[in-house]
Amino acid sequence: MPSYFQFVLTLMNGLTYGALLFAIASGFTLVFGLMRVLNLSHGAIYLLGAYVGYTVSRTVTDWVTAWLPALGGVGWVAGVCGAGLAGALIALVLQRLIRGVDGELPQTLLTLGLAITIGDLCLWIWGGLPLTLEPPEAVSQAVRIAGIPYPGYRVFVIAFALFIGVALYLLLFRSQLGRIIRAGVDNREMVAATGVDIDRLFLKVFMLGGALTGVSGAIGGSYLAFQPGTDFEILTIALFVVVIGGLGSLLGSAVGAVIVGLIDSFGRAYFSELSMFLLSGTVILVLAFRTQGLFGRSVERG
């Protein structure tokens, strides 16, 4: 019985962790797809989102509960929105910085400089204590899965990730806007030459990616504590997810996220001595056999 319990729990944990990773990675993929730049400040935006979400949700909760205690959950929602806003703003700053700087490496270095600064500023502003947001009761009720009680918030995270996935899929692959975005990724100049203000559009999508990352920070920060250093952990794992799945592929990110989530979860549960190697080992193994990740493919003829 305990082994059944452990297995189901581990499986569920893998899936919920994978769900959060997907939310994080999809923002990364979106931004990478647009700018062709490794956004190394991705983790920092996540962390900033978490911190801003924390402060906003605290403030609003205090304020709201003074008037209408029943609406305590509003604070958390406000926090998540604040996190999204913060993420979008940073994306805006980043885009302004990158503009006019040519080349992948210099642009990457810019994002790295920004990441370092944001991370340290967070430490400056919020101190080094580990923090978490308080999600509202409504989404925290334990639910029973396969007869096992399971934290409701984690189920909520799965729902959130599914929503993000579907929404992004519809946006990118089933809408006029999506076709233009993908065309712009392939060749910005030509899209502009057919009459589309691609720079404005890209800025918006870029900010959307930032917002998504910020929101992920608040959502993730509601059950995984965050502190200085979380930024680069998240960045590393997002990179792994995205690369396992194949860059620029939404489906790839989803599969990569679930794989990483499951490996992490089962690795820790069943091979704890090796858990340090499992993730990097998976990345190496996948890339050794599929140099473009699982779903990465080239649509350009050699």
Next chain:
Amino acid sequence: MHTEIRTSLNERLADTARRGNRRDVTTAAVLMALAVLYPLLGTTFQLQLLTSGLITGMVAMSFSLLAGFGGMVSLAQMAFYGMAAYVVGIGGHDMGLPALLTVPLAVLSAAVLAGLFGLIAVRSSGIYFLIMTLALLQMFFGVAMQWQSVTGGYNGVAGIQAPEVAGFSLGDAAPLYLVTVIVAAASYLGLRWLLRTPFGLTLQGIRDRPERMRALGFRVQLHRWLLMVLSGVIAGLAGVLGVYYHGVVSPDVAGLTASLIVVLSALVGGVSSLVGGLIGGILVTVLISVVSYLMQQWFGTSHYWTVVGLIFVVVVKNFPNGIFGVDARTRRVLERVLTRWTGAGSGDGARAPAGNGTSPQTR
């Protein structure tokens, strides 16, 4: 019609070789003079800071070698550094072997590790290669951390004694500084020579268009692999110096900050230039040291990373290709001037003419 240019090609080769040689000799002489004179001028701490910067610079140079000339942005360089450092630590400190044995062994091990990593990694390219090396670095970190009986785990190997060279202990600041300058200069000149042979051009071709190189009959994978081993040797040399400098090696060598500093150094110097890596290493090391000191002294705060990060942003905005990286426009102007003067183009083999870092498309 274009006879002047045509006849100049052969001359140009002879000429760049001559000029190059002269420049090499000058560079070497200046470095040597600096090396010999500096202990008379500098304080112990300055020497130590410069040593540390040069060691970082060597790793950065090995990074630039791969990134600038091979288009392979590798985060694994600190693993090669660490490998050599651990071999010196374990062999010299734990097992008591003489430095004469451990040092070559250490560099060899770094090369072997680079070769092993290379076997797996050279097949991928671009960001996949980058992430692959990140994963390999983490593997190295994991082994250093987990294989406690050999590596000492989290604590690593501490108290490593530096050997004596010609009666001077490398544990002292000045002798170690001198040796570091010599090793760094020798590595630089060696690489510079190597990259001016057709090998250098071959690498750049592979960087820009591996498919086409294959279609021209080159062994692309072999060249990439060899470059990786070479970079491993350089990083390994740095590792030997580093472990004597610090007296300790721990899994942190493969940690985030160490790699971050290497990458920053290389990019600040400019990945398309080898000497950029060396200078970048010194600049970044000194910068971090100075900023953290000043932030404490002036503002009483330890948040120097905020400022360091901002400085990088500003530097990149103004020198996108690093301080020593010549960007495409400057290069074209240079070329024109060169053409006018000598009827020749840029023959500086030690500078990868990558307009945009390693990006193969320029438009």
Next chain:
Amino acid sequence: GMALGMVSSPLMAQDKEPIRIGVMASLSGAFAQMGADGVDGVKLAVEEFGGEINGRPVKLFIEDSAMDPSVAVEKTRALVNRDGAQVVLGPLSGAAGLAVKKGAGEFPDATIIVAGSAAEDITMRGVAPNVFRTSYTGAQPTFPLGDYAYDQGYRKVAIVAEDYAFPYAQVGGFMKTFCARGGSVPKKIWVPIGTSDYSSAVAQIPPDVDALFVALGGTDAVNFIRQMDDFGLLDQMDILGGTVTVDGTQLASIGPLMEGVVSGSIMSGQLENDAYKSLDRKFGELRGRPPSLFVENYYRAAKWALLALEDVDGNVEDQEALRKELLQTSFQAPGSFVSFDRYHNVVPDVYLNRVEKVNGEWRNVPIRTYSRVSQFWTFDPEQYQAAPAYDRDTPSCP
């Protein structure tokens, strides 16, 4: 340019020449808060002495050791060679402390007072003349906890701890005493440092153990405890904590969940002595929360150094005398009355603290005090040092 220009060469001792004290703590990354607390502690101690000893101003130089032994060595050099520090307080992490101790021969003219690093070998298996430790070894505060656990009637205890040297020692200290009395540890769950999702660890805890010994720090402890609660297991299990598991820093964020957790430390959240009350008040004024272990550790180290300096009339240049004086100094630190053993390690009281709510604040309240606990507990020092060092599998009593 600037870096090189601002280095001042060490001058001969003159009147009013400042006493230069270097402080090393991790001020960036995941352990930044602990380091910042430590720096606060040092500043409070210096303030207490009016910022001077025998008319010589005390000048502080603060550096970030970044939890990295190589960096710690470099920063010690910066403090000694650049700033002319004659006393260096720190570093914080085990590996860093070990590296500095083993390389301490390089600094004959400075005294290094380790204020946080818990690696045993800093004061065991070889003593460096210029290295002292005022904090504790990893096992020192958990020897009594094993004793206590057995008294509580626990016979089977499972362990969740981070996979590196400090937790090995904490678990080792606990098991040495617990197993010696007949207890058993059927399962040790080692998790990589910085784990965010503990659900898998939670899933592995054997249901039939009497208690769980948790040796995690910082975010790790917070994540673990929260997730235990998420899975409804927190109420079903007694929890024992390591020294940094239930520090004030954690209590600030998850106090209610920690209620009733008993941990072993050289500090407590509520002590009756005046030194503690004074530190509590001053630090409270500064930061609005009770002093953490790290505040106390660094405060204690600084105060120890300053007391000794006072006794040698501020003549910091005579390092021989300073070190001799240091070794003989004993005083009432906020944690407890402290003195050095002949291995240069502190002999403090160890408290077993339980998390309780005091005046609306979650605090560690001492429930038992073991006075004057040596780094060797009650074992013979020679035998203790000859035994294998703690690791994942040592000791073992399944």
Next chain:
Amino acid sequence: MSALLSIDDLHVYYASAHVLQGVSFEHDGGVLCLLGRNGMGKTTLARSIMGLVPVSDGEVRVRGDAVTNHAPHRVAARGVGYVPQGRDIYPSLTVDEHLRMLAGRTEGEWTMPRVYELFPRLEERRTVHAGHLSGGEQQMLAIARALMTNPSLMIMDEPSEGLAPVIVEPLIEKLRTLAASGMAILLIEQNLRMATAVADELLIMVSGRLEARIPPRELEADSALQQQLLGVTMND
């Protein structure tokens, strides 16, 4: 009434290379064909009209409004269509998506069915990623894409490159009808047969300057002129 396109003393540099050295001409309907050897600056002219390379001096006007150095989308919004040299299709979009993306954005005769009618080969390959198309198919797609914007001025940079004769012929027909129905076409061509077949007038560019503006018949008739302007004679 100002001309549809008028270029006045245009100068363009790449770094310090002076590539366009004072180009001036007007174009107000029909097919104007730009000829010149490789590297003379034809593409640079087209790109500078589109706002894709910065102009250092001079002016580009579309229907009298200056668009010099305007963003490409603003130039395109004035009814300028562009078939770039080297195709520049979007590899990761399917053929269908290329066209659908522009469908309905502009009013005019060109709709997806019309385009497919002109290039039946594209319809056969509508679900294929454009990156997998053959060179000629990509060229058709580039032309089709420009047509889908329903331009009143069409700039075509070597549209016949890589197209089989069996495709070129109907294309010539189509361009003629388009021009007749009012679309102005600026055609850059290396295929002399095509150039002389469709053009109302020829512009000859040599080293960044316009050397001549003549009707095709005049050039065809004068082999000395051919030799002088093009470096070859057409009918040997």
Next chain:
Amino acid sequence: MDAALKLTGVSRQFGGITAVSNVHLDLEPGERCALLGPNGAGKTTLFNLIAGDIPPSSGRIELFGEDITRHPVAARVWRGLRRTYQKSALFDNLSVAENLFLGALGPGGRGHLTVGRSLRSARARWAQVEHTADMVGLSGHLTTTAAALSHGERRQLEIGLALGEDARMILLDEPAAGLSPEERATLTGLLSGLSRDCSLVMIEHDMDMALALTERVVVLSDGALVAEGTPEQIVDDPLVREVYLGGGGEAA
């Protein structure tokens, strides 16, 4: 004597479509052959199969009597096979001279490492570079970075990359595309002057040039070989007129 190139039942599918289907071809050493066909007929794909960029789904490819169906790209180059690409694939960051140098260095090296080869031994190749640049009309651009070339100049360099002393079989994919009439004339001169030790297969939509340079024409349509013969025979072939030359009438 062995055929220079022998294709036996070569096919290649992409997903559902057959780009090349069951092609048989025999080419004598020194022969000049034009490969014609409408857009999307599979000409470039056939080149890719011969050069080894993609493996055939079925069939067998022999080069100078040796089965090279499974050989890697580079190994074919060492046996004297050269090709150009329809879409120029140049080393954008290198100068024209450096591009050509690599074009001369690679095949000559038989794929060995280029590490040991000093500048001195490379001298001869630089001379060769000058010669090649001259032939393709780029001698005025030796020091220009490839990225700064015009489209047509890139096409010229593309051809330059495939020329070499030891080439025994050159595959040219639309060499005249993008070239101005004058450059076309130069190219025609260059190709007709190539040594007869070297075979030539040329995809070309410029009929004047293709027919003037070759003695044999092969026509591909929908992946299959539909006609073969001398230029005169092909021009008059009604099927070829229908699928390729267009109903219009005169071909040349």
